[in-house]
Amino acid sequence: MNPTATETQKAQMTVTLNIDGQNVTVTKGATVLDACKQANIPVPTFCWHPKLKSVGACRICYVEIEKFPKLMVSCATEAMEGMIVQTNSEKCREGRKAVVELTLLDHPLDCPTCDKGGECDLQDISFDYGLSDQSQYAFNKFRFNTDTDKNSTFDDLTIGPEMVRNQNRCILCYKCTRANEEAFGEHDIGVYYRGNVAEINAAPGGQVESLYSGNLVEICPVGALTSSDWRYQIRVWNTRTVPSIDPFHADGANITLWKDAKKVYRATSRRNDDVDEGWISDISRYGYQIATSEKRLRTPLIKRDGSMVEASWDEALELIAKRIGGIKNKYGAPTLAGVISPSLDLATLHAFGKFFRGALGTNNIDYRSSYAHLPDDPHSTFTYMSSRPFNIANLLKSNAILVVGSNLIREHPNVHLRVRKAVTECGARLYTANPYETKSGDCSADEMVVRPGSEEAFLNGLALSLISQGLAKENVDVSKIDTLLIPNSVEACAEVCGISSNRLNTCAAALARSTAPSILAGEIISN
Amino acid sequence: MPEKLVLFKHIKDPNHKTVSGYESHGGYSAWRKALTSYKPEEVIAEVKESGLRGRGGAGFPTGLKWSFVPKDSPKPRYLICNADESEPGTCKDRVLLEDDPHAVIEGMAIAAYAIGAHLAFNYIRGEFDYPISVFEKAVDEAYERGHLGNDIYGSGFDLHMITHTGGGAYICGEETALINSLAGDRGMSSMKPPFPAVEGLYGCPTVVNNVETLAVLPHIINNGAAWHKSMGTEKSPGTKLFSLTGHVNRPGNYELELGTTLRELIYDIGGGIPGNRNIKAIIPGGASCPFMTPDQLDTPLDFESIAEAGSMLGSGGCIVLDDRTDIVWATYKLIKFFKHESCGKCTPCRQGTKWITQLVDGILAGKGNEEDIKKIDDICHNMLGRTICPLGDAAAMPVISVVQKFRDDFLRRIQMQSPLRMEQFAVE
Structure with a gap:
């Protein structure tokens, strides 16, 4: 193929548009928002998610496009050849300001007690586009209440094993219900009623308990959905993040651990399109809790007089050495065998193998937790x-x-x-x-x-x-x-x-x- | 201009709603003619030529809408009849379904043939108990007589028809919301594009037409495009059903040629205003259209002239308000309706309608101030053209027109500083 043909072909597959005076080339079918993201031009979003279909519900991502009489939502407008887009014009800012104002009409603004505070899209966008002085809204905010106090903003309702909902904070971006259906094929969360009293809740008589329910909390742009492990524990700006890998599944979803000096507070996804697309299972998300579990053993236990008694490591190791050494001396090395969990890390597994083969002189090692594992014959x-x-x-x-x-x-x-x-x-x-x-x-x-x-x-x-x-x-x-x-x-x-x-x-x-x-x-x- | 009866020619004959009565008036001849002597493209061409425009409200050319269906798509196509008539002030489709159901079936069949659909749905508004039963009976009769089913008239064309009842939501009259509702999802509108003609019901090409639009089709096939063009105006040919309600002596459904003036509709046909009172405002095409004032009475009722006058022909639901009407109260009733019917998907409509309702309510309660009028106008302009579907526009447009044209009424109400009492509406 000659180079000109490749270039023509490439040109057919891409479109070039002008955003804020900058030419951006994107693949055909991409939206204006995709193009903005590619060019690192900030456009605010609430209801948009990279892995879900655009619905254009929140209307915050307005851009002004030449020859279009109306403001367009960039998340649902396909990029066309030669489009001239303004993302920060006066009209645009006015439009976004109106949307923020309308979005905040019923929002309780309880940021000081909201666990999303510090990482909330609504908070950030309100700082950018909100009113600088008092609100024009002179009426009482609409309140969803599960208790009798009609002015309370705390209508916390547990809708899943790890999920708490506060409908007053919800801005109805429908990201949770969409992700649940589109990405996970679950139907355990949905919308009740319509209009400004529409309400997100678990399916009738049920709970939001699918394996992926934690993702719904993570993608919530406000504090309407919060997870039980993070609630009222720590502020996000007091934590540090550490990138990590899900230790519970072989597919190794990428996760981020949020911790301070003492403990880990939560795990969130760390999107890696080769592995997980930003969705992780609840086992990966909440499994870190075993690290600081109260039920976890902290010292070795030695059986004395029929019950398990706490002991020091020195005592325990001495006892193991004595007993294993005794068996080896009396019956010979082949009578010893080691069983180790396959979910341990490679270094431990290697040391375990070395210890049994080298120090004890036996090849009887197994790691399989059930009979249902594949044979480890290298020629199979x-x-x-x-x-x-x-x-x-x-x-x-x-x-x-x-x-x-x-x-x-x-x-x-x-x-x-x-x-x-x-x-x-x-x-x-x-x-x-x-x-x-x-x-x-x-x-x-x-x-x-x-x-x-x-x-x-x-x-x-x-x-x-x-x-x-x-x-x-x-x-x-x-x-x-x-x-x-x-x-x-x-x-x-x-x-x-x-x-x-x-x-x-x-x-x-x-x-x-x-x-x-x-x-x-x-x-x-x-x- | 007197009434011109095309759709309503046999409407008063009780026998007309049965298949034998309908056939005796020449019914199903157009369907037979279309199926046996026209190709689908020829039907589309004929309808395009006739200049028929959608009667549901937007006035989009019907033939053009059909031609957007991709010809090479391997997917099945669907035809949907939009009988979710919920526009306040409009009650024309109901009459057609009740008294002339076979015309609707015949029209649906012709449209389905034109776009190549083998399955047609009639999405009827849930509250229409009686029309639903009449229509379903008519479909059964049409199956019995071989007008529907497999291999109709030996042509090899199959067509089946399903009646679906809605849950009673205004929003489901909007085509994308209707399609979502029909597919079993929440009745919420979706972004266009993709347009339903390309990706509609179950992701397949779908055409949604209004009941009245479909009921005209048999007449166009029988009498030809030229006959249809001979009625009405050049750009809005044909006749149109108008539902005249409000303060008039003879409210009702009337069939008129497009281009008849408002004055003729209200005074000649509707018999004028009770007690010879003056008109205060007219909503020409259903609640979502901007208000018109009495000085615009000579506006011809066709899509272009009404648009020029700053309003819309809409679905033809003409509401007349006389000079006793408290326009603030009327606005409140209107916006409250839209607030109730907003599906809640996009922010401006969901929150805007709520805020306006509260503001107008405040004015009625004697707690308003002059700034509220400006605020209402601002909110409307933040809704106009900024929502997913036209419901946001439908709510904003009449309110914008009211606060412009009847600002004095609002000011008077604000200055009264006392709550509105129902006794003030007592009929004299």
Whole structure:
């Protein structure tokens, strides 16, 4: 391809617009707000979120565009070639000022007692665009009250295990309900009533308790949703942040820990599009609490006279050395074995291995918490598969995804979200095959519940189905395959795994015809 | 100009609402004609040529709206009949649904054929108990006679019709909110673009037309575009239903050629004002239109002339207020309605309508001051053109016109400094 052709092609894919006198080139389909963000031009937002569809509800992101008679909301206006955009003109500021004024009509302005204070979008934007003198609003503010005091702004209502809502602070950006439906596929939070008395609350008779509910608190632009761990604990400006990684899941969501000298107060997401898109599961978010848990052991315990008694480390180590040494001397090293948790860090695991192999002279080491783990034979196909480079973000490029033997939401919450996004936004077809129904099945084209332990038959069925439909690759020798597989026909496999051969055929064909299939195998697949 | 009966020709015949009665008046001949001797594009061309403009309020050319449906889209298309008639002062669609349901069905069928839809929805306002039952019965009859269903008239064209009842929200008359409501979501409007013609119901191309617009279609197909253009004015051809209410001697639904003047509608057809009183204000097209004053009585009722006069033809719900009317009270009733019906999605409309309601209420309670008038005007201008859907405009426009044209009434009310009492409205 010659360079001019590439350039023309590139020009067709991009648009160039002028923002505040600065030329900005963005990909076609990007909004004016995207262009502003790209050029580091500040535009205030409430209801906009980088990973959600724009709805243009809050109206704070007004910009003035030449040839448009009205102020336009930049989050929902597509950037066009040659647009001339003003983000800080007089008209713009007037428009935003009016929006801030209207937004604050019913807002209690209880910043001194609000946990969002210091990191609140409304606070920041009010400083930029709010009135400098007294409000023009001469009426009593509308109050949502759960108690009898009609003037109180404290209508704190616990709507989830870790979530507290204060409707008086809410500015109805609908970010929580949108994220819950769009990104997580949950419906446990919603809007009641309409107009200026519309109210965010948990679904009737329920609680907001999905695995991702903590994200709703995090994206709330005001203090309407707060989480139980952060409430009334500390002010945000008294904390320091430390970047970290979620220690509870193998997909390693990026998190930020907020702490002072004594303890950690909360964990929030640290958006990394390759891994988590800014959504983290509640286990990642609230799991840090075990570090300072009251129930946590602080000293070793030694069993004396039938009960566990607190002891010092010296005593404990001495006892262990004595007992292990005694066993080794009496019965020999092979009688010793070590079991270690796989969720410990690599250095500890290495030291553990060294200690058992080198110091004690035994190879009996295990880290598996159940029988349902993959074999650690370096020549097995599973090891080969799991060492292939894998990028969570690439799931979005797949157009057919098969999940076998994995309750994805439990094992890898972020992979689950990405698979869900691939299906709901990028139009991929998802097939799941598990011994029980899973959350991922909700958005799948076919949720196949196989008989427990029959995943092998299921996969054999898929392979045989490919061959029988003539979809196997030409360079693969399929002549002897039926002698290698047991059972050796699609129908027999269907019989064993409990999925009809029709469904196997459809799934196999969808995967084979896909230009970019993904197959995710989880820990249920096992033995 | 006297009444010109096209849609209302057989409206008084009780037999007309049955399929046999409708057929005996030449009903379903246009549907048969369209299906057997027209191509879809030809139907669109005919309607474009006829100059038919949407009767729901905005007056957008119907044929043009249809032609926005992408021709190459692999997705199914849908036609929706907007029978969520909730504009205060408008009651024309109700009459059509009650007394001429088959004309609506025939119109829907023709429109569905033109855009290539095989499924048509009629979204009827939830409070319309009786019209719903009449319409559903009519749909059943049309299925029985083979006007709907599979392979209609042996042409191979399938069309099915679903009646859906709304929950009774004004906002659901706005097309994006209607589509959201029909799909089972909250009845809240969405940003355009994407327009429903490209991405509407269930993300598929969708056309939403008003009941009256659809009911005109059989006449256009039967009589041709030239016949339709011969009525009305050049840019607003055809007839239009007007719902005349308020202080008039003969309120009711009347069918007139577009271009008839307000004076003719109110005095010749509506029989004038009771007790020969003077007119104080006229809302020409439903509650969302700016008020007009008696000196504008000679304005012709067509889309352009009314727009020139600073108002809108809207849905044709003409409300006449005589000189006894307390205009501040009327404004309060209006804005209270819009406050109640604001869906709460975008800030200016949600909070603006609330604030204006409180301000007007304060003036009525004798607690107002002159600055409140300016404040009301300011808030309206912060709503106008700054909301997702036209409800914000609908609330702001009449109020802006009122505080401009009837400022003295507001000042008088403010100077009284005493609460309004209902006895002041006692009929003389």
